[in-house]
Each structure stands twice: as structure tokens, then as C-alpha cells.
Amino acid sequence: MVLPAHKHSPPPPLPCRSSIQQLRVYEQNSCLIMSHLGGAKKSTKTMKWVWLATALLLHCTERCDTPEGLRRRNCSLENVMDPRPVRETVRDDEHRSGPGAVVQLRPQNLHLKLRVGVPQTFEVKFKRSEGYPIDLYYLMDFSYSMRDDLAKVKTLGRKILVALRNVTSTVRIGFGAFVDKPAMPFISTVESKLKHPCRDKKIPCQPSFSFKNVLPLTNDANEFERSVSQEKISANLDNPESGLDAIMQATVCQKEIGWGKVTRILVYTSDDIFHTAGDGKLAGIYHPNDGQCHLNSEGIYDKSQLYALSEALPLSVVGELKGDSSNVVQLISYAYG
Incomplete structure (x- = not known):
């Protein structure tokens, strides 16, 4: 007053x-x-x-x-x-790499006494540790137009591991796939199309899905190539894919993917756009995504909804993928470096 x-x-x-x-x-x-x-x-x-x-x-x-x-x-x-702001550095270890306790951020602990209305500033220094462990999850579009890329990716696991081991000795790789929401009008619900949605009946084809965790993170290149080689392409009706569903599940399913407390890289590959919030109304999907993990025992996303990813991925790098995905190793090395 x-x-x-x-x-x-x-x-x-x-x-x-x-x-x-x-x-x-x-x-x-x-x-x-x-x-x-x-x-x-x-x-x-x-x-x-x-x-x-x-x-x-x-x-x-x-x-x-x-x-x-x-x-x-x-x-x-x-x-x-007349109190004044006080800043006390409690812990400020030097940057440290290699085995043992890794220090990338300085200072580690500050004690501040603040006064309302008086700003307090301090400097934070970050230095990426050499040899810091990496978890890389390869997320790929399995729609019909990506069939040539799938054949190429089946042999990429070892190359990706070799490229990343030039940066760090501890690296793991995983694989996930996505197509589209298994509902009209995104896919055909004709019984024969549900089992084999691809146009060419001679091509091995699996039923459409929104997201599948094909292989949790592993350091075994042979296991990566073996798991990916067993996968078949799929198909949908419209151009957009369920890429955001896949990114959300790959992000929040910490235990299922096997994410560690290390540098995390998620590689997203697709040749088309993704569905956005609101598209799901065509299939009777009205509720927003709850941001939780919904993978069944087979690693398949069984609660396909639309959502926003504004806060899920704080950092990202975009690169142009060649027609057969042959430059994916170079893109990964560039993004991490």
C-alpha cells in the first residue's frame, strides 16, 4: 500500500x-x-x-x-x-583425466550467501576429459525407403567402435529402430498388410512399430552386427515417421537402453520428417505423452502417443547423411569432436 x-x-x-x-x-x-x-x-x-x-x-x-x-x-x-553477498570456494580440484576420479568441471563446490536483489556471479570452467567413456545409441528409420541404408548399417558397428576408440578406450554401442504408429491412417490395418506392409512381397518385411529397442548398449561389435543383421525393413503409409516417439523412449528408458553416467550420444537417422504434436488426433490419440518408459518385454514401445521434446535433449548436432549412410562414421566423429 x-x-x-x-x-x-x-x-x-x-x-x-x-x-x-x-x-x-x-x-x-x-x-x-x-x-x-x-x-x-x-x-x-x-x-x-x-x-x-x-x-x-x-x-x-x-x-x-x-x-x-x-x-x-x-x-x-x-x-x-548491511549484509553483503559472500562467496566461498569449498572445492576446486584441478582438471583431471585418465583412470580414477575424473574432474571436468571447476569449481566443484561453492558456498554462497546471497542478498535479495543483489546478483552474484562466478566463473565455471569445463574441460572434456581425455578418454572419457562414451555410450552411443544408433536410432534408425526402418521405413521402406531406408532399405538400402539398413544393409549398409549392418556392417557399420565395428567401424563406429573403431572410430570412437580413437577418442576413448571405453565405448559401448546400441541400436534402436522406428517406423510409425501402428494405427490408421499411418499404416494399413488390412490383415495381410499388418503382417507384411512392404510393397514388394519378395522383400523380407516385418510389421510396423513405433519404436523397438533392438540392442541395448554393448561393447561387443559382433553382437551389434549380429543383432542388426537379423532385423528386417518395414513400411508405413504416410511420409512422416514416429521419430520423436523413438527419441523420447531412447532418452527416458535408462535401464532398458543401459545408459551409464558417461558421455551419451544418440544418433538419429531418417530420410523424412517426423510426426509432431497434434498428428495423433487422426488416429484417435489425444492424450499427451507422459514422459515415461513404455517398452514391453520385447523392447517394443506399446503406448504410441505424441508429445513435445523441448526439454528432453539439451544438445544436438545435425548432419547430412549420404544416400546409403556411408558417411555416418565421419558424422559421429565430427559431432563428438
Whole structure:
């Protein structure tokens, strides 16, 4: 509440017994009433206040004011509280790489005492540790137009591991796939099309799915190539794919994917756009994604919904993939480096 300005003199002071309940701050021609001392603390970084006991002895009933205002009322500056921000570095170990405790961020621990309205700044230094472990999850579009790329990716596992081991000795790789939501109008629900959605009946083809965790993270290149080589291409009806469904599940299914507390790389490969929030209404999907993991025992996403990924991926790198995905190793090395 703001009271009318007093041009000539301030209103009479409050009695001492009211100094806890009401504080008046006079500055120029304005009078601000505060209900408690906390309000005075929050009023401005230039405000100061007098200890209550001292204020009662000196009849300084208006305890919260600017330094000039306190002096005008003969409040001793020796008893004025004017706290300043304090910064104490508790731990600041040097950057360290190699085996043992890795230190990439400095300082590690700060103790701050802050005053409302007064900003406090400090410097943080980050240095990527040499040889820091990497988890890479390869997420691939399994729609019919990517059939040539799938054949190429089946032999890429070992090359990816070799390329990353030039950066670190500890690296794991996993594989996931996506097509589209298994519902009309994204796929055909004709029984024969559900079993074999590809146009060419001579091509081995698996039923459509939104996301499948084909291989959790492993350091075995042979296992990667073996698992991927067993996979078949699939198909859908429209151009957009369920790429965002796949990214969400690959991000939140920590245990199922096997993510460790290391540098995490998610490689997303597709030749088309992805469905966005609102597309699902065509299939009767209205509820937003809950941000939880929904993989069944076979590693397949069984709760296909649309959602937003605005906060799920804080960092990303985009690169142009060649027609047969032959440059994927170079793109991964570039993105990480």
C-alpha cells in the first residue's frame, strides 16, 4: 500500500511497540509501509536496517531505510545491518583425466550467501576429459525407403567402435529402430498388410512399430552386427515417421537402453520428417505423452502417443547423411569432436 506523499514533513513516527509490526521507509516524497522486516530486506539492495533492541533505545522506529535516512534520524551506523553477498570456494580440484576420479568441471563446490536483489556471479570452467567413456545409441528409420541404408548399417558397428576408440578406450554401442504408429491412417490395418506392409512381397518385411529397442548398449561389435543383421525393413503409409516417439523412449528408458553416467550420444537417422504434436488426433490419440518408459518385454514401445521434446535433449548436432549412410562414421566423429 502506498500512502499519499508528504511535501513538507514526514508523518509522526510510530510508537516503539509497533516497530515490529510496521516499518516506514521515507525516501524523497514517498512513504512505503512494510508489514515485517523481511519486506524491508526485499525492498531494494540499497536499504539498510537497525537492530531492533538498538532501535528502541535510540527511538529509531523506522528501522529500514537508506543510509542517509538513518543518519537523519540519528540512528548510529555502528548498529546498522548491511549484509553483503559472500562467496566461498569449498572445492576446486584441478582438471583431471585418465583412470580414477575424473574432474571436468571447476569449481566443484561453492558456498554462497546471497542478498535479495543483489546478483552474484562466478566463473565455471569445463574441460572434456581425455578418454572419457562414451555410450552411443544408433536410432534408425526402418521405413521402406531406408532399405538400402539398413544393409549398409549392418556392417557399420565395428567401424563406429573403431572410430570412437580413437577418442576413448571405453565405448559401448546400441541400436534402436522406428517406423510409425501402428494405427490408421499411418499404416494399413488390412490383415495381410499388418503382417507384411512392404510393397514388394519378395522383400523380407516385418510389421510396423513405433519404436523397438533392438540392442541395448554393448561393447561387443559382433553382437551389434549380429543383432542388426537379423532385423528386417518395414513400411508405413504416410511420409512422416514416429521419430520423436523413438527419441523420447531412447532418452527416458535408462535401464532398458543401459545408459551409464558417461558421455551419451544418440544418433538419429531418417530420410523424412517426423510426426509432431497434434498428428495423433487422426488416429484417435489425444492424450499427451507422459514422459515415461513404455517398452514391453520385447523392447517394443506399446503406448504410441505424441508429445513435445523441448526439454528432453539439451544438445544436438545435425548432419547430412549420404544416400546409403556411408558417411555416418565421419558424422559421429565430427559431432563428438
